[in-house]
Amino acid sequence: MIKPLVVIAGPTAVGKSDLAVNIAKIIGGEIISADSMQIYKYMDIGTAKVTEEEKSGIRHHLIDVLNPDCSFDALSFKNLATEAIDDILSRDHIPIICGGTGFYIQAVTKDIDFTEEDNTEIRKDIEAFYEKEGMDALFERLRSIDPESCEIIPKQNIKRVVRAIEFYEIHGIKISEHNKIQHQNETPYNLAYFVIERNREDLYADIDRRVDIMVENGLLDEVKNIISKFEFDERAGIYNAIGYREILAYLNNEYSFERAVELIKQNSRHYAKRQFTFFKREKDAIWLSRDNMSKEMIIESILNVLREKHIYE
Numbered sequence: 001m002i003k004p005l006v007v008i009a010g011p012t013a014v015g016k017s018d019l020a021v022n023i024a025k026i027i028g029g030e031i032i033s034a035d036s037m038q039i040y041k042y043m044d045i046g047t048a049k050v051t052e053e054e055k056s057g058i059r060h061h062l063i064d065v066l067n068p069d070c071s072f073d074a075l076s077f078k079n080l081a082t083e084a085i086d087d088i089l090s091r092d093h094i095p096i097i098c099g100g101t102g103f104y105i106q107a108v109t110k111d112i113d114f115t116e117e118d119n120t121e122i123r124k125d126i127e128a129f130y131e132k133e134g135m136d137a138l139f140e141r142l143r144s145i146d147p148e149s150c151e152i153i154p155k156q157n158i159k160r161v162v163r164a165i166e167f168y169e170i171h172g173i174k175i176s177e178h179n180k181i182q183h184q185n186e187t188p189y190n191l192a193y194f195v196i197e198r199n200r201e202d203l204y205a206d207i208d209r210r211v212d213i214m215v216e217n218g219l220l221d222e223v224k225n226i227i228s229k230f231e232f233d234e235r236a237g238i239y240n241a242i243g244y245r246e247i248l249a250y251l252n253n254e255y256s257f258e259r260a261v262e263l264i265k266q267n268s269r270h271y272a273k274r275q276f277t278f279f280k281r282e283k284d285a286i287w288l289s290r291d292n293m294s295k296e297m298i299i300e301s302i303l304n305v306l307r308e309k310h311i312y313e
Contacts, residue, residue: 003089004311005189006096008302009034009105009279010196011272013206015290017050019196020098021058022299027312030059030088032081034099037241039077040068042229045214045222046243061088068238069230071159075114078107094311102278103152109193109284110185122169126162141165146174152278154271157240187284192305195279196298198290200272207268214243215261223247242267 006029008020020031033039037047041064050060061084066072081097081104088095097105106112130138139155145168153160167175198206223244230236238244243264250260279285286305288298306312 002190003085003188004094004309005085005109005191006094006302006306006311007034007105007109007191007193008096008098008196009102009194009282009285010100011198011203011275011279012100012268013048013210013272014196014198014203015295016098016100016196017054019295019298020096021050021054021056022295023302024058024094024096025056026299026303027094027306028092029094029096030061030084030091032061032084032088032095032097033063034077034081034097034101034104035063036072036077036099036101036104037237038063038099039065039072040070040237040241041066042222042226043068043238043241043244045217045219046241046247048210048214066237067230068226069232069236072237073159074103074107074112077101077104078112078114081108100275102275102282106282109187109189109191110182111188112179112182112185123162123166126165126169130158130162138162138165146176148176149174152176152274154240154274156245190309190311191284192302192309192311193282193284193286194302194305195282195285195287196290197276197287202291203272204269207272208265211243211261211265211268214264219243220247220257223251227251242271 006023008016008023010016023029024031035047037043038049039062043049049063062077062080065080085095097108099105129141135155135158138158138161139150142153142161142165143150146164149164153164155161164175167178226238227248232238238248246260246263246267249255250257288301290298293301303312
C-alpha cells in the first residue's frame with residue numbers, strides 16, 4: 001500500500017498550525033513540523049513556536065530537536081521526517097507535514113536525491129572568499145551564476161549559498177536547474193498537498209502584528225538568553241532566523257532597536273513573498289484561500305480530498 005501523507009503548507013502567519021491541529025484531531029493524525037527554525041530549542045518567541053496548549057494533545061515531531069548553534073538542512077530534514085512518517089504510520093496514525101519551508105517539504109514529497117559529489121578544495125576556496133569579502137559579495141557571486149537561486153535562498157543562509165556556488169563549480173550546471181529536474185519526480189506517497197493563502201495586504205498586516213506581539217512577549221530577552229548559553233558563527237541556525245539575526249545586529253550596535261523591529265517586519269514580509277513564489281511551482285498543491293473560505297469550509301474541503309484519496313474515510 002502506498003503510504004498516505006498530508007501536507008499543509010503556506011506563508012508565515014497564514015494560520016497553518018491551527019488548521020493542522022484541527023485536521024489531526026479529526027483524522028487521527030500526528031504533525032511533523034516543516035519549519036526550519038522551530039527545529040531549534042530555546043527559539044520559541046521569535047519562531048511563533050506552537051505551545052503545548054495550541055498542540056491540543058496532538059503529537060508534534062521535529063520541534064525542539066537541536067541547539068541553536070547547530071546547522072540544519074533539507075537532507076537532515078528529509079531523513080528525520082521520513083523516520084517520523086514511518087513511526088506515525090506504525091501506530092496507524094496519519095502523518096501531517098505542516099510548515100512553510102518549501103524545500104524541506106519538497107525533499108520529502110518528491111523524494112529528492114541528495115547524493116552529491118563534494119569537493120573540499122572548491123568549498124574551502126568559496127569559504128575563504130566569504131571570509132575575506134563578506135556575505136553581500138558571496139551572494140552577488142551566486143547571483144552572477146544562478147540568479148534564480150537568489151530568489152529562493154536568503155543571502156543570510158551562508159551554508160546554502162556556498163553549496164549552490166560549489167555545485168555549479170563542480171558540475172558546470174546551476175543548482176536551480178538540478179532542482180527543477182528533481183522537482184519532476186513523482187511522489188512516492190498517496191499525497192494530499194494543501195497550500196493556505198491569503199491576500200498580501202491582510203497577510204502582511206498580520207505579520208506586522210505578530211512581530212509586535214513577539215517584541216511584547218520578550219523577544220529581546222530570549223535572544224540575550226540564547227547568546228549567553230552558546231557561541232555562534234554565521235553558519236549557525238540562529239543567523240538564518242528572521243527575528244533573531246536582526247536582534248543580534250542590534251545587540252552588536254549595528255542599528256537601533258526600533259530599526260531592528262522594522263527590519264524583522266520587512267524581512268518577514270519578503271520571506272512570505274518568497275514562500276508564495278516557491279509554492280506556486282508545486283504542481284501537486286491544492287490552494288485554499290482564507291479570503292473567501294471560513295476555517296470550517298477549509299477543513300471540510302481538506303477532508304473531502306482526503307476521502308477521495310482514501311486517506312480518511
